[in-house]
Amino acid sequence: MGITASLRRDPPQTVDLPNNTVPPQNSEAYFLMFGGPPITGTQFLEQNVFYVQSQRHVQQPVIPPEFKETVTIQNDLNLLKRSLKITPTDQSKYTLEFEFDSRVPCDVFVHLIAKEFKDKSTKRNTFKSALSFKKKFYEAASGNTYKETNIDLSPYSAMQLTMESPESFECPLVVELRSNENCQITYAQFVQSGAVYGIKFIKQKIIINGQTFELADIYGFDQQEDHHDPSEKPKSPADMVMNIEDVDPDDSKCVICITDQADTAVLPCRHMCMCHGCAKILRLQTNKCPICRTQIDNLIVLEGIEPVEVQEEPSQPQVDKNKETQEDQEDITDSQGEDERNEDEVEQTDKKKKKKSKTRKNKAEEKEPLVEDANTSSSSITQEM
């Protein structure tokens, strides 16, 4: 377990303080980490250090929400959750299909009515299931398709099939993509529509080097994707309506300066609505999300998003260029432990999880100190693991 892991378990104490002071016994230590190696998770505050220090003399009406560093995680396996579907063939027999991308060769397991166990010695998640399918050896490729025909759902009760509690109980459908090191698990349930069953996505998580991350979408990312990915055809009528309308290029901009590319997401509401510059200012003024006014717990800067180049000519839109640069962006970040579960959240968008994380890191290094911090922390993970 690396630094970030301990951070997750013990969130920085300042977050939970009832009053506005910072515990003095810790505040000295915050400076150490820039020089020597970080000592404990709670002291690993990075970007916030100087704010915290300078704020001590000032009466603050609210505790500024923390910036959490993001850590880039390379996800080698990804099931495209929107491609998940079942179609009835005859007499309670169904065909299950989905697409997935894999950067490494992998196995695919499908479990029906599966209960999950965590093997403590191997740190692997295993499933006890009523029915399992295993397909060996998919080559590394994007757009792999999986198809399982003649799945008989009749032995199972409607209750079993429509259950929605993947962790503690039996999950109706589990898809595991498993490479040598990593694993992505997709949980789904069946939904009754008339006499037949359809399928409904519940959640996804990835397990990398024994660490589990739950995947979650970020609001404000999809827009860009629709925008930038003309090859993706809208699937539902609602999507089409969205696309027919002129998309305002300002939509992906920071709502505060309306100038820079939004790259900072608010937790827990996951609205990616600000650039990191404005987020820095905002956090000292308010602890409410600009979009939904939910109290902000943390802010996370997503490295992969290219900042809009500042132009002297304000009338020239930079949209096209941005479209290109964002096309390849990866959008997984680690939101480092704001929750009590032992799992960590990984923010992602639907489709692209595993391209070019290397490139992204290099790009990030050229950028802001904020982002460099994230690199620092990810490298410390690597060292410790």
Next chain:
Amino acid sequence: MSSLPRRIFKETQKLITEPPPGISATPHEDNLRHFKVIITGPATSPYENGIFNLELFLPDNYPMVPPKVRFLTKIYHPNIDRLGRICLDILKDKWSPALQIRTVLLSIQALLSSPNPDDPLANDVAEHWKKDENGAIAKAREWTQTHAK
């Protein structure tokens, strides 16, 4: 004036090129944070056909704080007092930096369509509104004809 934030510049530009229906906002030449605003009274409200002048000022730390807006034209409205001050949540505690001049002015326009005497600023007007709504509406219409020309 040397450093007008790009946001304000952009907002101003858009207000001029694509003004919302029934609303115009133009900055004063000597202070680009100070706007002359005209809102036309919404149809089917007692303020219909009225032309209301307002002033809007963007404080230094806008958009972290709301703009200051006030009616310059006399108006008979339970949420607007005789000094033209406006009782509107987004101009106070419900302000969010994601809101803009445009959205603020649209909200004020909406406030004209739906006066809220239960959260009054002008107490006498609100009392009138609650006791005798028709009479109050008639008075608002009369004021509109007299003052909002």
